[in-house]
Amino acid sequence: MSKNSRSGFSITTRMTQVGRDPSKQAGFVNPAIYRGSTVVFPTVNDLEHRRMEFTYGTDGTPTIANLENAWSELAGAAGTVLSPSGIGAIALALLTTLKSGDHLLMPDSVYRPTRLLCAGMLAKMGIETSYYDPLLGKDIVTQFRANTSVLFLESPGSQSFEVQDVPTMTALAKEHGITTIIDNTWATPLFFRAHEHGCDLSVEAGTKYLGGHSDLLLGLISANAQWWPKLREAYDLMSMLPGAEDCFLALRGLRTMHLRLKAAETRALELANWLKSRPEVLKVLHPAFPECPGHEFWQRDFTGSSGLFSIILQPQYSKAALENMLDYLSIFAMGFSWGGFESLVLPFNCADYRSVTHWQPGGLAIRIQVGLEDMNELKTDLEQGFERLKKFV
Template sequence: MTKRNDLLSAAGVNTRLTHGGNDPADCFGFVNPPIVRGSTVLFPDAETLSTENQKYTYGTHGTPTTDALCNMVNALEGSAGTILVPSGLAAITVPFLAYLGAGDHALIVDSVYFPTRRFCNTMLKKLGVEVEYYDPAIGEGIEALIRPNTKLVHLEAPGSNTFEIQDVRLITDIAHRHDCVVTMDNTWATPLYFKPLDFGVDVSIHAATKYPSGHSDVLMGFVSANEKHWKALYQANANLGICVTSDDAYQILRGIRTMGIRLAHHQKSALDIATWLESRDDVVRVLHPALPSFPGHELWKRDFKGASGVFSFVLKAEEGRHKQAAAAFLDALTFFGLGYSWGGYESLAVAVSLVDRTIAKGPSGGPVIRLQIGLEDVADLKMDLEAGFKAAAGV
């Protein structure tokens, strides 16, 4: 096993995704780990029962199936440990509850995923935590916002819907000088294109619902912590009684095997379409970090190894007709489904609202349309978008 692990650690990403997580030799030669369902775990004697001195003790504390997925994620992240939770939102709320308490102050990026903001403004407020939002482009200015009671700084890069890139290393270095825990939602890039812990982040967060699953049929989140912050995260999750089923863990582990291949296709197709959109007169702006015209492009190029398949653009529309233009555009689409989430095999489109922003205001000139570019042929997707533009022009 040691030789195998050594070889895997030096192997390419698709090799690691194919062979990581579990060793077939431990599963009677089967290449996939078994789905172990269970709540009760039996102990051989009273002494072992009283000390819980065995690997598995109860279903909520892990199974061989969930462990295989955690091992895979730890190998990708370089983390000390990973917890599996039932949704991407739970992957954010659990670490917030682990590291924050009454009287604490938290700094949250203003381009954050809206359900995260809702949790902060309701549940954290009720628990006595003061939340302050900051501009994603703040850079070294973050230091002026840190107080003696600031305990956590949360990043999301690229930002939700508008894709701002943050200087992760700079912000984490400043936060650590003040003993803050740094958490980061890295769902867009996955650890294949950005590894937060390598840039000083303490806790990396992913909605596994998206690219790790890849098929729009499982809800799950990963939370991976470094050695310093792993114990507190693990204990908080255990105290909350949060877990996932072995069936769902198996589904994610199966999906993650092809994540590298899928991401490469998503990236290529999305950049092709983004470049095409940028050339159009009926598009005001394209919000894609891999485009040289994007304000955070140089930061993205410096720190990220690639781009995924999600980006936004501003549809040109008359003032006062933004909502109608967006609706006409979306209703004319055929291959693009109208629905939330992303990371699956199918293309999706939604009009996004940025009214929740308090610091980082969104772009002007028309409604913001977010696209998830799936695995379809680019020519077909462009044809579909053409129908949307034609419909919007008639508003």
């Protein structure tokens, strides 16, 4: 089925169809897994003129191309390339758009490994990174310099969930000839249309909701028409492609991704509202709640929310009390990722690495990933944890 013939269908229907073609798959519903390095050519002339869709394994395979094409259609992009991890995708996007002597703007709320990449590899290349308040909005122009080449966005922010005014900021960047990149992992293209809101490149950790089962690492970078040739060139030069099995798992995860996201949204909102009523909780940081910084932009620009949010505990609780709460949870596990079927908690403190904004939430912070377990049992697990928390006051 052609892309145009799918345009009138809902996103739920389209996600069952993109990235596969049974007429080219001997009638099988799902495409095959292609593993390979060498591609053989029928004639010398074909070899010399590279007359094959793929000329070597580093060009990709039909498995990889199926996923790239599917993601481009869902993201509304001119093209997509893949990476073995989310941070790899961020690195590729930055290396595509930056050169020595450039200035990069990063939100102070950005995913911490991105900060490490900027302080390490990019600094060695002579690229200067400055951090800005993610809620600057139209005042982002005060941070622009003559050599500012890239404005990076992450909305909502990692752990602290500030929602940025993306359309305003990308429009101002465009006026100044500045390229924009967004980390859109929390919302995915299903809940936030990054390219339609002015972003040149959009990065996604497919490790999270695309995979959906905590069993693969994957990154995706989609680009608009202006940046797609340059992104593909950088990708081809580095040959930083993922394995065939991971792409197959991602294509399989794609079929149920919208349903899983909607379920995650409903379940997270239920748990977040329950936590909001708990006396141990000072506040809930969820973009769909009015008290979340930048909520008005989420309400204007997003079509949904995913299963990840944070809570701030009341100020009287100590770190020892928090450890007593989290160490003995029965269902919630502690881990750095999210987007899978299992519920997770992660204690965090942004004050350790923020550089231009002050992280003073009023109490200790916990990030929560809501999985697929029974909701009443999840609440009971946290309720028992709160009882342990209060024993240390």
